[in-house]
Amino acid sequence: MLIIVPVFLLCAMLIDFSRLKVAEKEAENAVKTGVRSTLSAFSRQLQAYGLYALRQDGEEERTQTKELFQHTVSENMSGSVAKGGFQLVDQRLEKDRSSITPMYTLANHTIMKKQILEEMKYRAPMIFALELADKFKKTGLASTLGQASRFSKNAVQIEGLLEERDRRLDQAWAAWSSIYNKAAAAHPFYQTQLSDLNELSGKVGIHTVDEVKQSLQSAKRDLDDLQSQVRKIDRNIRSLIEAGAGISAAAERLRETRAELKSQIADIGDKISDLNQLLEDVQKYVALLAMLKLKSSADLAEFKAMLKSFEDALAGAKSANDQLNDQLRSITAQQQSSSTSAMEAERAFEGIYMISRQELDEYGSQAAASIASFAGLEAQLGNVLLFDAGNYRNADQTLQSFWKLAQELFTRQGAKEAERNKNKAAVTTSKREQRNKAQPYLDQVTKAMGSCSLTGLTDPFKASYVTLQGDPSKGSTGLYQAYMSVNRQTDLAQPVPDIKLDDADKAGMSAMNLVSSIESVLADVRDEFYLDEFAVSKFNYRTFGLEKDMNGQVKVSNELSRPDSHALVNQELEYLLYGANSCLGNYSAAYAEMFVIRLAVGTAEALTEPHIQSLNLGSPLLVFLAAVAEGAVKAQMDMMKLVQGEAVPLSKKFGSAFSLTYKDYLRLFFLLHSRDKVLLSRMQALIELNTGVPLTQSTTYLSGTATTSVKLWFMPGVMKWVGASELYSCRVIGTRCYITKTGAMSY
Known part of the structure; x- marks a missing residue:
């Protein structure tokens, strides 16, 4: 008896110890499965944008999340198996001791950017190579624009x-x-x-x-x-x-x-x-x-x-x-x-x-x-x-x-x-003639900038813009400012170039300043580009629904975000770029910038073949103004086509083989004026406006904690004493041992 009794006690203790280790592993797997299953209930509206998050903006959503977690954990316990057979471990969930904690939301720029990069990392490089970079780099236009920009700056300085x-x-x-x-x-x-x-x-x-x-x-x-x-x-x-x-x-x-x-x-x-x-x-x-x-x-x-x-x-x-x-x-x-x-x-x-x-x-x-x-x-x-x-x-x-x-x-x-x-008098007269030649086209651009497709005398998008940008007259803030505040960003300065179309001198320099960095920008694919391409693919713009394919058929968007049904009809990309609080303001900024890009191209082309008369007068600025006057005529004609959804040849030297549309130029502007914090906040504001889902309550990371219990077969007191030595993470209360496990997971 002295030998058998200790052996029996040792065997009993080892059996319960083995059961507890199995229970610990089972609890750990069940909690992880519960968190993973809970994340599977992501928002379908956000998923249409390639974003994954769990809505937690109401008591009902939070209750459903907790119930789903508890149900999943409970169903993965051995105690949920039907009765009638022998069970080595009869573990069960203690619901009153279980919780699910949401952490990190899509309102956070870092989280948002990470998901966007994951969404776009396969699509964006292909679009970049085919639709934008190659057109500038292979044609050499980027280099020509760089030369023209340097010439203009030298000409003005000289x-x-x-x-x-x-x-x-x-x-x-x-x-x-x-x-x-x-x-x-x-x-x-x-x-x-x-x-x-x-x-x-x-x-x-x-x-x-x-x-x-x-x-x-x-x-x-x-x-x-x-x-x-x-x-x-x-x-x-x-x-x-x-x-x-x-x-x-x-x-x-x-x-x-x-x-x-x-x-x-x-x-x-x-x-x-x-x-x-x-x-x-x-x-x-x-x-x-x-x-x-x-x-x-x-x-x-x-x-x-x-x-x-x-x-x-x-x-x-x-x-x-x-x-x-x-x-x-x-x-x-x-x-x-x-x-x-x-x-x-x-x-x-x-x-x-x-x-x-x-x-x-x-x-x-x-x-x-x-x-x-x-x-x-x-x-x-x-x-x-x-x-x-x-x-x-x-x-x-x-x-x-x-x-x-x-x-x-x-x-x-x-x-x-x-x-x-x-030659001073001749140069002065020629400068005046070139300025007068360009001025009517600049005036036309100024008038065209003030046009926006409105169905009536009132702006039907005013309420949407108030939601996005707030109402300064009433001192209210909008979603954009809210998301900037969440991310502790206070600089609300617009990433918009200083474009002046008052006269040929200012218009020419605005164009050259805008394209001065285009060569270096196109030489490097940055994370910012993926954000830009995400915006271009998920949101609408002025010529959305007007562009046609090679067969003359209107292009149809297959994006799950359905840009054609958004609140801001055909003006979202312009808002993301310029952040004005009206359709008119955003359209005007995009039109002006697009015009000066076309003006820069036309001016650069004219500078490669300048008039011999202006060359011989010894005034680089005169040569530049003559090129600006010639470029303004072409640019205005190009703008009439671009806003109708037509593609315009990148340069007359290459014909229609290299053409860009209104959308392509917006893509270029995103590259030229990329600012992550501003762009992310505006995209977050637009997504909430379109889906009704507040991103501040759309969690992307869950931490689930569950407490389970398993019944001890032999000597609970001895097992409690053994547990005190931290051989297993189990707390004995009565005849049951309680195990607490935590699991965390993000999209």
Whole structure:
């Protein structure tokens, strides 16, 4: 008995231990099966979009999910097997201790993107290769567009520098012309005045005004004395005559004395007259010399002010000219190092009128030398105290040197200015003609952008857009903002290019900026493309239902999402791209962008075969504007076909062999402006609008926990003691052992 009893106890314990291990494995499999079976009840509406999720947005759905889980787990328990036979394990589910927990929803961008990539990873690469990338890459159009974009940017930059250089040179020439005109007026004036001053200096000699005045006053005093003596003699003579004839001899002597005094008076009168004339000449001399000093100082100050304006303008011209020359050298180096042949339009850079830095430096130094020469004249006049013949010769030589320098520079630079401006008027006129040629077509595009197929005066899609985007006037938010908030994304900026169609310049640059990155974008297949292709395949667009196959039959969509039945009729892709809150806004943005793409293609084609007249005028911008005008005509004609669902040749060089439809261009725009977070949120909003299924309550991951129990056959107390040693995950209560298992699974 001592041997049999322990052996029996050991066997009993091993039997229950084996049963519990079987029960653990059975419970684990049952829980996993329950979770998997619960996930099989995915939403059929979402599955039409290739998405799998379990709806949990209502109490009924949550109850059904829990019941399905419990039922599946229970039916996979050994205790559910019909009675009547021997059962090694009679395990059963404890429903009150079982739960199913949904986790992670399709509202999460990461989860959503993962499912989209799984849906599209087989379809998208084929469509990409056949319908988009090959058409651009095999034809070489992507490379041509890249070249055209680079040419346009170079042309605008070069034209800006060229215009700045010419504007500053025009300012410098205007300033120098003013200096020359003043010099032309100053030269004869100073020449005459110096001659007069020289003549006066010869008359005046070394006399001064004070000296002459003193001499004059002395002569006048002598004259007064003589005249007084004459009057006294006259009185004496009268007295003698009255006294009688006996005094005739004395009277005669007085007459002789009077005659001598009269002679002296006449001499002094002549002297006074000469002194008056000398005084007048001295005063004129002094006034003329003072006037010349003041005038030359004032003129020099004015010349210096004019020279300052001239030098400022010339400095700006030098800076612009240096940048222009550097940029032209850089463009030439790029062309030489490029593996592709240069566009014919790039010959326009060769016809630009070039000016060396040395030439401008000489221009400035000669102008400064001319003014310096006049400054020498002013200094000579300022230092003169007594102007003599030597001073006159020096001043006259300086004056003639100033005038000669001014004349030579004006004549030489005038010829250069005429050569520089030779084609400017022709270029300006041609630019205006090309802009006027393109403008009517740009105006047509602007009008066409404002069209949207509405059945009445009110927008039938307004309610749908309010659901998607909210109503800003009421401060409400829509589904899009809600999904952005769920994913903690606050940047609502629209991924829309800055397209301006005001004039040919802005339209051309908008087109070139848009296609500048197309070559690099098409060279790489990214995850973003799969998202884009998912959108293109699952949603509708403007020409949906208008496109025809090769047999002329309208193409029918076989997508399970049924794009033809969606709330936003034929405008979903446009909404996904631009996010406007109206059909009009989204259609306009798509139309404008599509037009500039066609404009870019037409412009690039025109740049490969530019008009020889525009090439020879030395203005790259003119060549570009001429190409834009030609491209605008073609682009407008292409747009009329595209919005009718027709395919348009990618380029006239390849004919209809390579054509794109409205849908293809939308696919291209998704590539060019791909932004995952914005696009995913808009797709989530659209899917909820179309299906009525809130993705925030559409779970993609379940965690199920179930507690089962199995009856112990032998010695529950001993098994409870053994369980405490963690040999199995079972908790003994009474005669039953309770097992808790958790299973998790996602789509």
